[in-house]
Each structure stands twice: as C-alpha cells, then as structure tokens.
Amino acid sequence: AQSVTQLGSHVSVSEGALVLLRCNYSSSVPPYLFWYVQYPNQGLQLLLKYTTGATLVKGINGFEAEFKKSETSFHLTKPSAHMSDAAEYFCAVSSPNSGNTPLVFGKGTRLSVIA
C-alpha cells in the first residue's frame, strides 16, 4: 500500500525566507508524486507533479520539488516566501496503474507567512 508522511502539521516562516515543506513516501513501485495547495475556503489545486524523467520539477508560483529515491522524499521548496503563499499544502502519491490505487494524500502542512 502507498502512503505519504508530511513532517510538520504547521510551518511558519517570515516573508522572504526559504520555504521547506517535507514529504516522505512509501511505495512498492516507482511512484508518481504530487503537491497540491489549498487556499482558505477553496478546493485543492495542483502545484506540481513528478512522474518520470528529471527529478527536479518546477511548479506554479515559484515552487519546486525534488524526487530523491534514495531518501524516499519529495520535499517542496520556494526560495522566498510571499504572504500569498499562506495556505495548506498536501503531498500525494499514486502509481502508474491507478486502476488499483487512486491518489493517496498526506495529512497536510499549513504554511503561515509572517510579515
């Protein structure tokens, strides 16, 4: 069974500081990995995804994530936090044949940005 663990339910950073949100996965097959963002009172939207190929993937709003197989990690980063980045972030995992395993989400990390 696949699973993801997000380290830290709440992360607080100053505006302009580095954002680092941690995600580790468990999967018996090469995974597909995703980061979704949820702004207050909205549904989730895709930030970025990794399927195959380049392990460093870039997403919207300046975010990027690196797939590290040896560490079973897919941490999300952004060099400089902006107030508008305050939201909840979810890491998710699926497998190439999702007929057996629909997308599985982590518990989420709430990001606060302090002025």
Add this chain to the structure above:
Amino acid sequence: NAGVTQTPKFQVLKTGQSMTLQCAQDMNHNSMYWYRQDPGMGLRLIYYSASEGTTDKGEVPNGYNVSRLNKREFSLRLESAAPSQTSVYFCASSVGWGQSSGANVLTFGAGSRLTVL
C-alpha cells in the same frame, strides 16, 4: 469554465436525517471521486468512479452511498447522518483510468461543508 461544481456549499443536518451531495463536471472526465477533509486527517477517499457505470469503495466508505448518474454527475448520499460525518466534502474528477493514468491531475470542486448535530 465551471470545472467541478458541488452543491450545496453548506448544510446543517440533525442526526438521522438523510441528504445527497451533488457533483457535476463539465470537462468530459471519465473518473470522479469523493473525499472528506477533517482537521489533522488530510483528505480521505470515500468512493470513486473510474468510469461511467462503475463505483468502488475508498478508504472510508461506511455510512455513505454513491451514484454515478451519467458521465458528468456523481452524487454522495448520507442515508442516516451521524455527528462523525461532520466534515468538508470534496468532489474531484480526472481524465480517466488506464496505463499511466496515475499521473492524471485531479480537479477539485470548492467543497461542501456539512455539520451534523
């Protein structure tokens, strides 16, 4: 560009009442999903429909039923609501099932906030 539309946005029920959450998508997607979101629990899959005419249980199906009415619509029904079903419910859709479909992106609705007293 409506995407995924959920109704109602808010609902308050008494224990034992029934209700149906409606979901419709206009993107010609084949697969549809219902998740619930609870504080500290993330999103948990209730039911999904890989394609029109099929439905399958997810992680937390107890107390719920679903109907894939047609390709566009996927409803979630609570037959006898319980306080434990107080949650925010999200409907989502994706292109479909099949080879490498695990890479398909889910498009979410705005959510339906349900309170059961």
